[in-house]
Amino acid sequence: MKRKTTFKIGLLIFIIPFIIRFVYYNRLPDTVAIHFNSNDIPDSFASKSFALFGLPLIMLGIYIISYFVTSADPKRKNQGDYALNVVLIGVPILCLVTTYITIAYALGKDIKVGFYLTIFLSLLFIAIGNYLPKTKRNYSIGIRVPWTLNSDYVWEKTHRLAGYLWVVCGILMLLASIFFYNILAYIEITLIALMVAIPVAYSYLLYKKEEVN
Numbered sequence: 001m002k003r004k005t006t007f008k009i010g011l012l013i014f015i016i017p018f019i020i021r022f023v024y025y026n027r028l029p030d031t032v033a034i035h036f037n038s039n040d041i042p043d044s045f046a047s048k049s050f051a052l053f054g055l056p057l058i059m060l061g062i063y064i065i066s067y068f069v070t071s072a073d074p075k076r077k078n079q080g081d082y083a084l085n086v087v088l089i090g091v092p093i094l095c096l097v098t099t100y101i102t103i104a105y106a107l108g109k110d111i112k113v114g115f116y117l118t119i120f121l122s123l124l125f126i127a128i129g130n131y132l133p134k135t136k137r138n139y140s141i142g143i144r145v146p147w148t149l150n151s152d153y154v155w156e157k158t159h160r161l162a163g164y165l166w167v168v169c170g171i172l173m174l175l176a177s178i179f180f181y182n183i184l185a186y187i188e189i190t191l192i193a194l195m196v197a198i199p200v201a202y203s204y205l206l207y208k209k210e211e212v213n
Contacts, residue, residue, distance in 0.1 A: 006088040007067050013092035014060055017099035021052040024103050028052070032106040036113040038185035042105070051102060056095055063091050070140040082131040084141060090124045114184055115177050121188075122174035125195070129166030132159045143199045147207035154210060158203040162195075169195050 025048065032051045033042030046054075070084060097120050104111050135142050137155045142148070143162055148155040169191040176187040 003067075003071070003084050003088065006085045010063065010088045010092045013089070014056075014063070014095060017056060017092075017095045018053070020099055020103070021056070024107075025052060028103065028106045032102060034102070038114065040111070040113045048106075056099070059091070059095055063088075082134060086124065086127045086131060090120075090127070094120060112181070115181060118173060118177040118184060118188065122170045122177065125166045125170035125173065129163045129168075129170060132163040132166060135159060143203060145200055145203055147203045151207060151210060154203050154206045157206055158199050161202055162199040165198055166195055 028048050030048055031045050032048050033044070034046045034051050034055065035042065035044035037043045067088065097116055101111060101113055101116060105113070132142065133156075137149065137152055138144075139149070142155070143158050148158050173188060173191055176184055176191075180187060
């Protein structure tokens with residue numbers, strides 16, 4: 001599917017949470033939770049107007065800006081529409097997830113916030129990981145450090161490793177949300193750190209090795 005089509009579908013999906021938030025607006029208290037700690041306890045609140053409409057509008061704005069920025073990339077053809085499509089669909093779905101969490105908690109339901117968000121992130125990481133090896137050198141998507149941007153060889157090797165790593169970490173995160181929920185936050189932080197640090201370190205080692213040769 002072309003990115004322009006996916007972008008339009010994403011915009012249509014964005015309409016759904018706004019409709020849901022409008023429908024429930026009068027049923028919610030004046031102040032609602034907008035952030036939760038690792039124990040699913042709210043630690044930040046905002047007016048329901050800002051929580052229900054301000055935050056989604058900010059998310060929508062970032063979504064639109066990101067689309068046009070990636071589309072303006074001089075190496076746009078190298079990005080691979082598959083990886084970008086995952087993000088273009090994933091962001092509006094995230095808005096749906098946060099809509100459910102915000103409204104459900106405000107209505108007094110006992111909800112595991114971390115569980116739902118982790119499920120979403122896990123599936124997103126797995127999906128992106130499947131497509132990372134198919135992206136070519138560009139300035140918008142992927143492990144964009146000086147060493148990968150300087151060499152097609154380093155880029156390809158790094159993203160092949162990153163693809164496997166993201167899929168594995170996504171699966172581990174998914175399992176942790178089911179079996180180790182009490183320490184899920186620590187597992188998430190560790191896995192995400194590895195997902196970033198290992199490809200960056202690997203790309204640097206590849207670059208130095210290529211530089212010597």
